[in-house]
Amino acid sequence: MEEEKSFRVSPPESTIGGGGGVTGTIDLCRRDPSSAVDLTDRVHLLPCSIKHDGPCPVSHYFKPRDLDVVVDGSSVEEAFFRGRKLQGITVPLPEGYRGHVLESKKSGKGKGFGNLGRGRGRGVQTVGFSRAEFRNLTYWNHDIVPSSDDPLVRSFHWFSVADALHKPVTAEEMSSTSTFPD
């Protein structure tokens, strides 16, 4: 399967907060193959917003452990954060999909890509690149037993819908569909 090398990002026609956005490419190929980081089994989505951006000794403090509980075919884990008990499930990304941790090219501190100023260059510039990849992620609930009704699990429905909507139609499919009812 051919892997997408990059994708194009651009601001929508009308943006709240003014225009001035830039169309650019985010490069999903590793900038430097030797610095590739695989974060599979190490990405966690917490049920809270942490007002901090930057490195953190997650693996030293965040210690999930397996409960002997299985829900909808997945094994439930338990962890604590700021004293609260969380329960989580590891969800694999579907076949053909990959998760990326993106970094904006403009500022290495991960300040974000938005509104990089009015683009003056004529060509399409690379505005960001992939720093790490992951093939699953673990999401955590506070006081709600994880299940397939959780928003993250349901959001993955989009993959099959997108496939159905955007997969190119093959010549065979075209010919097997009649266009005129008798």
Next chain:
Amino acid sequence: MGSSPLPEWASEPCIMGIDEAGRGPVLGPMVYGCLYCARSFQKTLASLNFADSKTLKEEKREELFEKLKADSSLGWEVDVIDPRELSAKMLQRVKINLNEISHNSAIGLVSRVLNMGVLLTEVYVDTVGDAEKYRIKLSERFPGVNFVVAKKADSLYPVVSGASIVAKVTRDRALRDWILDESADNMHRNFGSGYPGDPGTKAWLDHHMHPVFGFPTLVRFSWGTCTPYFKDIVEVIWESDKLEEDGSNSNGGKRQLKLSNVGFTRNKKKSEDIESSGKGRCKFFQARKLELVANF
């Protein structure tokens, strides 16, 4: 813990004392302990003269505990409540306060001993919250048992002083042998007694504070002691707190440690800080919290 085959005296009318250790500290487990024996053994028990366990030195307490364990006329049980459980229960969506946790632990001990087949007829406990309310709660739960709920029960009833030693030694050992979950460098285990006033404990807290994670899970996050340390902590906004402020909170009048007191802010933040409102998107996306990302 306790004796394995049920001793003969357990089929006679028995009395039990329950006491706790580690309720005040900001670190480590809280332990509920009980001591039980035949009512006929009561006089002998009194002559063993435990005194108030808090006034005894640690070595003396250890010695007494070993004596109690060796005495075949006595049985004992403990419930060691992990600090993670304490924090978790007190910070749940529907919070369980410390008194309730305490009551449940005592109830658990009585259940355990009854289920072993011991003929419990009288139980002596220290007051937690309103004494009469507590007594009624216990009596309703165990109709065949007579409960005596008193202040300073450990100085009034030998079974309770004995239970106090069981609890205290168990707690001391648990803290002494505690293995930190966390693996960060520079952590150490000189946490002192765990009491907020203990300079050793204060120094340990100072040293182990992390701006994102707070403290190691040995610490009871729900304790007011943590508040001053959380002054400069990174802000964390929880989905569950947000829902609470929207009025659907069933907690009502229960007096709880306010989350704002432990450094969690609420109310003032817009919901947009956690997730977008989903305005203008069709139901399929809204329900799945999917949004088109324009700036990131």
